[in-house]
Amino acid sequence: MPEPQAASPRTPDATRRSERSRRAIYDAALALVTEVGYARTTVEGIASRAGVGKQTIYRWWPSKSAVLLDAYLDLAGQAAAEAQDGQDGAEAAGLPDTGDLAADLRAVLRATVDELNDPRFEAPTRALTAEGVVDGELGARFVERLLEPQLQLYVDRLTAAREAGQVRDGVDPRVAVELLVGPLTHRWLLRTRPLTHAYADELVEYALHGIAPRQAVEGA
Amino acid sequence: MPEPQAASPRTPDATRRSERSRRAIYDAALALVTEVGYARTTVEGIASRAGVGKQTIYRWWPSKSAVLLDAYLDLAGQAAAEAQDGQDGAEAAGLPDTGDLAADLRAVLRATVDELNDPRFEAPTRALTAEGVVDGELGARFVERLLEPQLQLYVDRLTAAREAGQVRDGVDPRVAVELLVGPLTHRWLLRTRPLTHAYADELVEYALHGIAPRQAVEGA
Amino acid sequence: MPEPQAASPRTPDATRRSERSRRAIYDAALALVTEVGYARTTVEGIASRAGVGKQTIYRWWPSKSAVLLDAYLDLAGQAAAEAQDGQDGAEAAGLPDTGDLAADLRAVLRATVDELNDPRFEAPTRALTAEGVVDGELGARFVERLLEPQLQLYVDRLTAAREAGQVRDGVDPRVAVELLVGPLTHRWLLRTRPLTHAYADELVEYALHGIAPRQAVEGA
Amino acid sequence: MPEPQAASPRTPDATRRSERSRRAIYDAALALVTEVGYARTTVEGIASRAGVGKQTIYRWWPSKSAVLLDAYLDLAGQAAAEAQDGQDGAEAAGLPDTGDLAADLRAVLRATVDELNDPRFEAPTRALTAEGVVDGELGARFVERLLEPQLQLYVDRLTAAREAGQVRDGVDPRVAVELLVGPLTHRWLLRTRPLTHAYADELVEYALHGIAPRQAVEGA
DNA sequence: CGATAAACGAGACGGTACGTCCCGTCTTTGC
DNA sequence: GCAAAGACGGGACGTACCGTCTCGTTTATCG
Numbered sequence: 001m002p003e004p005q006a007a008s009p010r011t012p013d014a015t016r017r018s019e020r021s022r023r024a025i026y027d028a029a030l031a032l033v034t035e036v037g038y039a040r041t042t043v044e045g046i047a048s049r050a051g052v053g054k055q056t057i058y059r060w061w062p063s064k065s066a067v068l069l070d071a072y073l074d075l076a077g078q079a080a081a082e083a084q085d086g087q088d089g090a091e092a093a094g095l096p097d098t099g100d101l102a103a104d105l106r107a108v109l110r111a112t113v114d115e116l117n118d119p120r121f122e123a124p125t126r127a128l129t130a131e132g133v134v135d136g137e138l139g140a141r142f143v144e145r146l147l148e149p150q151l152q153l154y155v156d157r158l159t160a161a162r163e164a165g166q167v168r169d170g171v172d173p174r175v176a177v178e179l180l181v182g183p184l185t186h187r188w189l190l191r192t193r194p195l196t197h198a199y200a201d202e203l204v205e206y207a208l209h210g211i212a213p214r215q216a217v218e219g220a
Numbered sequence: 221m222p223e224p225q226a227a228s229p230r231t232p233d234a235t236r237r238s239e240r241s242r243r244a245i246y247d248a249a250l251a252l253v254t255e256v257g258y259a260r261t262t263v264e265g266i267a268s269r270a271g272v273g274k275q276t277i278y279r280w281w282p283s284k285s286a287v288l289l290d291a292y293l294d295l296a297g298q299a300a301a302e303a304q305d306g307q308d309g310a311e312a313a314g315l316p317d318t319g320d321l322a323a324d325l326r327a328v329l330r331a332t333v334d335e336l337n338d339p340r341f342e343a344p345t346r347a348l349t350a351e352g353v354v355d356g357e358l359g360a361r362f363v364e365r366l367l368e369p370q371l372q373l374y375v376d377r378l379t380a381a382r383e384a385g386q387v388r389d390g391v392d393p394r395v396a397v398e399l400l401v402g403p404l405t406h407r408w409l410l411r412t413r414p415l416t417h418a419y420a421d422e423l424v425e426y427a428l429h430g431i432a433p434r435q436a437v438e439g440a
Numbered sequence: 441m442p443e444p445q446a447a448s449p450r451t452p453d454a455t456r457r458s459e460r461s462r463r464a465i466y467d468a469a470l471a472l473v474t475e476v477g478y479a480r481t482t483v484e485g486i487a488s489r490a491g492v493g494k495q496t497i498y499r500w501w502p503s504k505s506a507v508l509l510d511a512y513l514d515l516a517g518q519a520a521a522e523a524q525d526g527q528d529g530a531e532a533a534g535l536p537d538t539g540d541l542a543a544d545l546r547a548v549l550r551a552t553v554d555e556l557n558d559p560r561f562e563a564p565t566r567a568l569t570a571e572g573v574v575d576g577e578l579g580a581r582f583v584e585r586l587l588e589p590q591l592q593l594y595v596d597r598l599t600a601a602r603e604a605g606q607v608r609d610g611v612d613p614r615v616a617v618e619l620l621v622g623p624l625t626h627r628w629l630l631r632t633r634p635l636t637h638a639y640a641d642e643l644v645e646y647a648l649h650g651i652a653p654r655q656a657v658e659g660a
Numbered sequence: 661m662p663e664p665q666a667a668s669p670r671t672p673d674a675t676r677r678s679e680r681s682r683r684a685i686y687d688a689a690l691a692l693v694t695e696v697g698y699a700r701t702t703v704e705g706i707a708s709r710a711g712v713g714k715q716t717i718y719r720w721w722p723s724k725s726a727v728l729l730d731a732y733l734d735l736a737g738q739a740a741a742e743a744q745d746g747q748d749g750a751e752a753a754g755l756p757d758t759g760d761l762a763a764d765l766r767a768v769l770r771a772t773v774d775e776l777n778d779p780r781f782e783a784p785t786r787a788l789t790a791e792g793v794v795d796g797e798l799g800a801r802f803v804e805r806l807l808e809p810q811l812q813l814y815v816d817r818l819t820a821a822r823e824a825g826q827v828r829d830g831v832d833p834r835v836a837v838e839l840l841v842g843p844l845t846h847r848w849l850l851r852t853r854p855l856t857h858a859y860a861d862e863l864v865e866y867a868l869h870g871i872a873p874r875q876a877v878e879g880a
Numbered sequence: 881c882g883a884t885a886a887a888c889g890a891g892a893c894g895g896t897a898c899g900t901c902c903c904g905t906c907t908t909t910g911c
Numbered sequence: 912g913c914a915a916a917g918a919c920g921g922g923a924c925g926t927a928c929c930g931t932c933t934c935g936t937t938t939a940t941c942g
Binding site: 478618619621625627632642643 | 872
Binding site: 279 | 885886887888889890891
């Protein structure tokens with residue numbers, strides 16, 4: 001039953017789309033970005049490596065960066081699904097909550113450090129971030145689809161902590177999150193210093209002091 | 221063919237360099253990046269706009285990004301010189317030290333916010349940062365020539381504060397700096413939230429709490 | 441899979457063919473060639489204009505030129521049928537034979553001039569002729585199906601004239617035909633000079649002199 | 661001293677043109693047309709075979725057919741120069757004039773037959789003629805640069821013959837030329853019959869009868 | 881002060897990739 | 912089971928820039 005309402009002139013029919021090609025394009029795009037870098041990755045190269053016509057790429061994506069974004073989201077989705085399997089599965093992808101806020105944050109930030117240092121992720125993540133810095137639209141989608149959901153997990157965990165009295169009233173959890181994540185990102189993006197577990201621990205320590213209730217600090 | 225002793229063919233004679241062309245190239249590069257964005261700024265476009273032969277660009281710079289970096293450093297240098305004129309001039313570009321650490325940091329961070337929001341700086345800064353994220357070598361030069369000297373000013377101010385007992389012993393000033401600057405950069409680069417004075421103030425508050433001496437907090 | 445007795449997969453069943461589509465394809469092909477020229481007429485364009493799937497064209501024709509050839513033969517057939525209605529119909533499409541060879545040939549050549557100048561025919565005739573010049577196979581079909589039958593009419597008329605003593609013995613009627621038709625075609629194809637009735641008359645005069653019996657010329 | 665008047669915006673500087681590339685392009689174009697035919701000759705193919713950038717072709721010619729036209733004119737020029745060397749040289753490329761008109765024309769038409777049957781010329785000549793049939797502008801240039809000069813030689817020879825009383829007064833030499841050349845072209849382009857010396861001789865015989873003075877025929 | 885050599889403006893060159901148009905094939909859906 | 916629709920792998924289009932390479936033309940020391 002063809003939907004008569006939708007589908008403007010130049011809009012292809014998504015139901016006929018080749019899954020095979022989509023996968024091949026994702027794989028080729030990620031491989032090329034990793035191997036030769038973003039600037040030297042070309043649509044033509046992706047098409048040729050994926051064994052696909054160029055038009056098949058241009059039919060579904062407007063630009064190289066858009067392809068890479070989807071390829072990356074797909075990769076992140078897979079990685080998340082795998083990680084999920086290691087947990088009990090029921091309560092989805094929340095941050096751990098053992099009651100020990102500092103320990104929980106250290107674990108998560110250390111994991112983030114590891115991921116950022118993982119060569120499998122490094123090239124595409126850098127490429128997309130850089131592209132998003134310059135191309136507002138791509139950046140917005142990147143943030144919306146990937147970054148914000150992740151930050152929201154921190155916000156949730158910190159909100160819980162505040163309700164448990166571990167965080168000072170009046171602290172904006174959003175700002176608190178950025179106090180942790182901002183420096184990490186800064187170091188990684190700008191390569192000013194190596195990104196280590198020790199750095200993650202230090203950040204957690206300073207940030208938690210910064211947002212702790214006054215008496216909590218006193219009692220420590 | 222008499223071989224002169226010095227200066228191989230590939231090394232142009234910098235003393236004969238046309239200052240006029242250099243300036244025109246900087247201006248054209250910055251203007252184009254601002255007007256059409258980094259990706260659509262081309263060496264050919266810069267040359268044509270500057271009324272300069274392409275070879276004159278390739279003679280002195282290896283790539284588009286290198287031109288832009290120099291153009292940007294030139295711009296930053298001018299801006300710094302102007303800002304300098306407002307100060308007493310003798311003790312160069314140190315951070316203010318009124319004794320009130322929080323107030324000093326708020327002032328500096330607010331100024332940074334203003335600069336990042338200045339459309340005159342935004343496009344080239346984003347362009348160079350993004351390029352540096354992906355191109356390690358350019359990034360390194362960008363950091364070395366521009367970012368590190370600035371961060372060092374913070375480090376100096378915080379070191380002074382620590383000696384004055386306003387910062388907890390054992391706190392790494394470098395990490396403390398990143399606690400302030402990292403979140404700011406994060407917000408600006410990724411455009412997750414608007415960059416305001418209020419945000420700068422909040423960061424200073426939380427960060428200072430985080431690195432304050434225990435008793436200082438207690439006594440507050 | 442039950443193999444039906446006749447019609448291999450590659451041979452579609454012509455009895456089920458859609459007459460409606462065939463007509464629409466002919467019309468679209470001729471219209472496009474006339475409007476945008478042969479080179480910019482595409483199979484996709486014909487299909488879309490005819491409201492027909494591309495495969496419907498490829499099912500029945502091997503190439504763009506083959507479609508156009510059939511479309512043209514169809515058009516020529518219609519034109520011939522119309523012209524026929526003006527005659528007594530019984531003796532089909534022979535050249536007129538009033539006994540005055542020169543007058544008969546003038547009439548026919550003038551009619552040919554008019555047809556070649558008819559914008560309805562010009563574009564497709566040029567397109568097919570040009571294609572046939574380069575593509576031997578298409579050219580052969582074009583000649584066999586269209587040109588040769590027409591030239592044969594001239595041959596017949598001239599043979600009759602020779603038997604009536606109006607043409608010198610030993611003259612090859614085929615060559616004589618080309619003496620008339622060749623120059624006409626030459627002028628039309630190569631656009632060296634305008635194609636007029638006067639030119640047709642002149643050709644008839646010279647050619648008839650050329651093939652006349654010696655005494656006939658003497659007696660004239 | 662740069663000429664300030666000439667050279668509109670997008671007009672390249674012809675004085676800097678690479679003769680090497682021009683030659684390579686001509687050779688590649690002619691070779692490809694001969695080897696794979698006009699339709700399957702591509703600008704990309706010519707460029708690649710000539711070891712030349714595509715832009716170098718598009719800088720100097722607007723289309724594939726224009727390239728081929730120039731390549732062909734070059735070839736024809738060379739061939740003419742070679743042929744010239746065989747003659748006494750002084751009186752350029754006029755048709756022979758031995759006083760025997762029929763013999764002279766037979767010689768020339770036979771040479772034309774040989775050239776049209778020469779595989780070295782066949783493919784490009786067909787290609788250009790066909791293209792000119794469809795593309796009026798190219799056709800006009802082809803006729804002007806190549807065909808008309810040749811036909812003019814015939815016109816000159818026939819005019820001389822008329823003055824010598826070998827051609828009837830009142831005969832238009834131009835039409836007379838087409839009486840000879842038209843049928844030849846017709847047979848060659850449309851491949852209706854093989855193109856032979858005998859055919860050339862027959863054409864000369866009939867055509868000369870057609871344009872002979874009345875008494876001349878009588879006296880023959 | 882005039883010679884000379886380097887930097888300059890200009891832009892042609894061999895290339896690579898762009899994003900688009902069609903090719904001819906294949907697959908899905910509906911009549 | 913043909914037909915409309917159109918996605919697919921592929922090839923070529925004509926354009927934009929790349930970075931290199933001559934060209935004359937300034938320009939600015941040096942002999």
